[in-house]
Amino acid sequence: MNIGFLFRKSYSKLxxxxxxxxxxxxxFPDMVRKKKIENDWFKIDKxxxxxxxxKIEIFLKGTVKNPFIIGLEGSELHENSSxxxxxxxxxxxxxxxxxxxxxxxxxxxxxxxxxxxxxxxWIGIALKNDNGQxxxxxxxxxxxxxxxxxxxxxxxLDAEGESIRxxxxxxxxxxxxxxxxxxxxxxxxxxxxxxxxxEMLSIHVYKVRASSPSEIYSLLESGRKKECPNIxxxxxxxxxGKISYSWEHSGCGKQSASSQVAKLYRGEFGxxxxxxxxxxxxxxxxxxxxxxxxxxxxxxxx
Numbered sequence: 001m002n003i004g005f006l007f008r009k010s011y012s013k014l015x016x017x018x019x020x021x022x023x024x025x026x027x028f029p030d031m032v033r034k035k036k037i038e039n040d041w042f043k044i045d046k047x048x049x050x051x052x053x054x055k056i057e058i059f060l061k062g063t064v065k066n067p068f069i070i071g072l073e074g075s076e077l078h079e080n081s082s083x084x085x086x087x088x089x090x091x092x093x094x095x096x097x098x099x100x101x102x103x104x105x106x107x108x109x110x111x112x113x114x115x116x117x118x119x120x121x122w123i124g125i126a127l128k129n130d131n132g133q134x135x136x137x138x139x140x141x142x143x144x145x146x147x148x149x150x151x152x153x154x155x156x157l158d159a160e161g162e163s164i165r166x167x168x169x170x171x172x173x174x175x176x177x178x179x180x181x182x183x184x185x186x187x188x189x190x191x192x193x194x195x196x197x198x199e200m201l202s203i204h205v206y207k208v209r210a211s212s213p214s215e216i217y218s219l220l221e222s223g224r225k226k227e228c229p230n231i232x233x234x235x236x237x238x239x240x241g242k243i244s245y246s247w248e249h250s251g252c253g254k255q256s257a258s259s260q261v262a263k264l265y266r267g268e269f270g271x272x273x274x275x276x277x278x279x280x281x282x283x284x285x286x287x288x289x290x291x292x293x294x295x296x297x298x299x300x301x302x
């Protein structure tokens with residue numbers, strides 16, 4: 001999913017407490033790749049991106065240990081092994097601290113900047129010595145949404161997912177939360193706002209591998225029923241790994257009457273909870289319509 005994912009920093013904390021139930025403790029997916037940032041030749045201290053108008057640059061800060069390094073190249077590592085060359089240098093590196101700057105020419109490197117939210121990349125560094133020997137290092141680089149906003153400004157790029165059309169109306173992104181354990185995108189109709197909404201679309205990703213959709217479903221159900229004992233909870237269907245459910249209540253504590261239609265399934269980055277919330281009740285016909293629309297929502301943000 002930047003996905004792509006705009007922060008509204010002044011509202012994010014309020015949103016988390018008022019509208020979201022975070023039930024899962026921090027549990028980051030097991031990574032196939034392992035960081036290797038140092039060996040006898042070189043130590044990676046930091047890799048980071050910067051932009052200027054119409055230009056992307058990548059910086060490599062490190063420590064050279066081997067006096068016979070005569071070249072290096074850096075690549076963006078992908079799961080399907082289709083690594084993308086980012087930069088290369090064919091000249092000797094002096095021993096000691098270095099800060100190397102390269103212009104990134106690859107057009108595909110603009111796509112991740114358009115996606116809203118934090119982007120995590122695996123960068124591999126290959127170093128060659130004067131005997132033709134090669135050694136490899138690799139590390140993970142995180143580029144946060146706050147930086148990507150500036151990148152988009154410098155590169156004159158529009159963000160993906162800032163608005164979507166799903167039911168004949170335009171929905172605008174009002175909140176994006178991306179943490180180590182979960183991510184959340186929330187949309188409201190263009191005429192509404194984060195604090196005063198009647199309808200909301202949410203894409204909530206629990207970044208867990210050990211849990212199953214059914215386990216997450218049980219936690220959501222028990223948590224909501226504990227919070228609101230008079231809730232009417234319905235399991236609509238459970239097939240092909242996807243759970244469809246809905247709930248409604250006529251008022252709970254200080255909360256006004258609310259309803260929700262939701263889908264729960266395993267996706268690319270963890271367990272996805274795609275949901276539509278409405279103040280007051282949803283009639284059966286609307287509930288069926290929104291259940292069908294929610295099945296289309298992830299494709300709208302690809």
